[in-house]
Amino acid sequence: MLKNLVVPFYIFSFLLFSISSCKSPQKPVVEIAKKEPKILFNLPADSFYVETELVRKNENLSDIFLKKGVSYNQMAEIVEATKSVFDVRKIKAGNSYYVFKNRDASKSIRYLVYERNRVEYVVFDLKSPIKVIAGRKELIRILDTLEGTVNSSLWNSIIENKASPELANELSDIYGWTIDFFGIQKGDSYRVYYERFVVENDTFGIGRIFAAKFNHMKTDYNAYYFTQGSVGEYFDEKGNSLRKAFLKAPLQFKRVSSHFSNSRMHPVLKIRRPHHGVDYAAASGTPVYTIGDGVVLKKAYQASGGGNYVTIKHNATYTTTYMHLKAFANGIQVGKRLKQGDLVGYVGQTGLASGPHLDFRVFKNGSPIDPLKLQSPPAEPINQKYKVEFLALRDSLNKVLYSK
Numbered sequence: 001m002l003k004n005l006v007v008p009f010y011i012f013s014f015l016l017f018s019i020s021s022c023k024s025p026q027k028p029v030v031e032i033a034k035k036e037p038k039i040l041f042n043l044p045a046d047s048f049y050v051e052t053e054l055v056r057k058n059e060n061l062s063d064i065f066l067k068k069g070v071s072y073n074q075m076a077e078i079v080e081a082t083k084s085v086f087d088v089r090k091i092k093a094g095n096s097y098y099v100f101k102n103r104d105a106s107k108s109i110r111y112l113v114y115e116r117n118r119v120e121y122v123v124f125d126l127k128s129p130i131k132v133i134a135g136r137k138e139l140i141r142i143l144d145t146l147e148g149t150v151n152s153s154l155w156n157s158i159i160e161n162k163a164s165p166e167l168a169n170e171l172s173d174i175y176g177w178t179i180d181f182f183g184i185q186k187g188d189s190y191r192v193y194y195e196r197f198v199v200e201n202d203t204f205g206i207g208r209i210f211a212a213k214f215n216h217m218k219t220d221y222n223a224y225y226f227t228q229g230s231v232g233e234y235f236d237e238k239g240n241s242l243r244k245a246f247l248k249a250p251l252q253f254k255r256v257s258s259h260f261s262n263s264r265m266h267p268v269l270k271i272r273r274p275h276h277g278v279d280y281a282a283a284s285g286t287p288v289y290t291i292g293d294g295v296v297l298k299k300a301y302q303a304s305g306g307g308n309y310v311t312i313k314h315n316a317t318y319t320t321t322y323m324h325l326k327a328f329a330n331g332i333q334v335g336k337r338l339k340q341g342d343l344v345g346y347v348g349q350t351g352l353a354s355g356p357h358l359d360f361r362v363f364k365n366g367s368p369i370d371p372l373k374l375q376s377p378p379a380e381p382i383n384q385k386y387k388v389e390f391l392a393l394r395d396s397l398n399k400v401l402y403s404k
Helices: 009-021 061-067 072-082 154-160 166-174 384-401
Strands: 048-054 096-102 109-115 120-125 131-136 140-149 189-199 202-216 219-228 231-235 255-258 261-265 272-275 278-281 287-289 294-302 307-313 318-328 343-347 357-364 367-369
Touching: 061 072, 061 109, 072 120, 072 131, 140 154, 154 166, 166 189, 166 202, 189 384, 202 384, 219 384, 294 318, 307 343
Parallel strands: none
Antiparallel strands: 048 096, 096 109, 109 120, 120 131, 140 189, 189 202, 202 219, 219 231, 255 278, 261 272, 278 357, 287 343, 294 307, 307 318, 318 343, 318 357, 357 367
């Protein structure tokens, strides 16, 4: 019987070959990419249960920890460890905090992270001995260019271009002596070369504007940031300072509701009489700034006219008055010296006023003049010893401002 089971070698080899050739083809090896670990505040978030909450109104750090099951003994250690790192009294309602819980049955808290702002945070490590560490997220600096056309306002144009509204404020400051932003036209355009900061792939804010071109009523107004000596400011293409003795307007991005006139129908009294100022319509509480250096000459209330008002003497020639203020800025008193751009008060409708606005007046040698026609001499131009350096920088920046 055994002899019948013996298979000649050549037959065995044939069978083996046939079986192997009938096997299904080998599947290619698929490499599975390793999942990148999730890092949050330099902590391995994947190793914990992470909860995110907002600080509630009137909630303090102790409330948060005790609510999360931290003992009073631990709380005492936390307070002690925090003293040299973070003032716990400065915790703000609405800010986020993150609770890292251990992935075990206890689900006890290992870390609590409080975000002070978009960049800064504080880590509370509850493993004994308790440690408190101040941290900062990576801040990436990006050089960027923005251009756009004005349809309604500079602010809206910048928002429509998905850029930071801070740019509108900065451009308003740079051109505050050159362009009246209450009079910008539809079709005006701009191009800005600036730096912005990004945190976690999101724009955190803007830094310096290095150069700008603003085309207003078909005329280019260029600005270049240049440091001569230790002081940096903005100059035009010829090296003249854009900073002048007075700002063009004492508040930002509002409309002129009434012009300088020798015969205007008063909105409250319903009689015609002179209006020797400019009314800027603005929301109640809008900040009002002095247009130039000076000394507070008057701070008073006029029930039958300007309501709360401040008069500032700038020099032997010019004084300015800010009327209908809702409130005065802190520290505003007769005799106080102010710098250009210092806060004077807030838009209101005190006195005879039909709505919130600023009645702004300018006097030259004691006589009222139209604030919108105020001529102001420029500040010092580029010093001759820096002229070559400035012109080289200007030409370099023009390649950005005028590139296609």
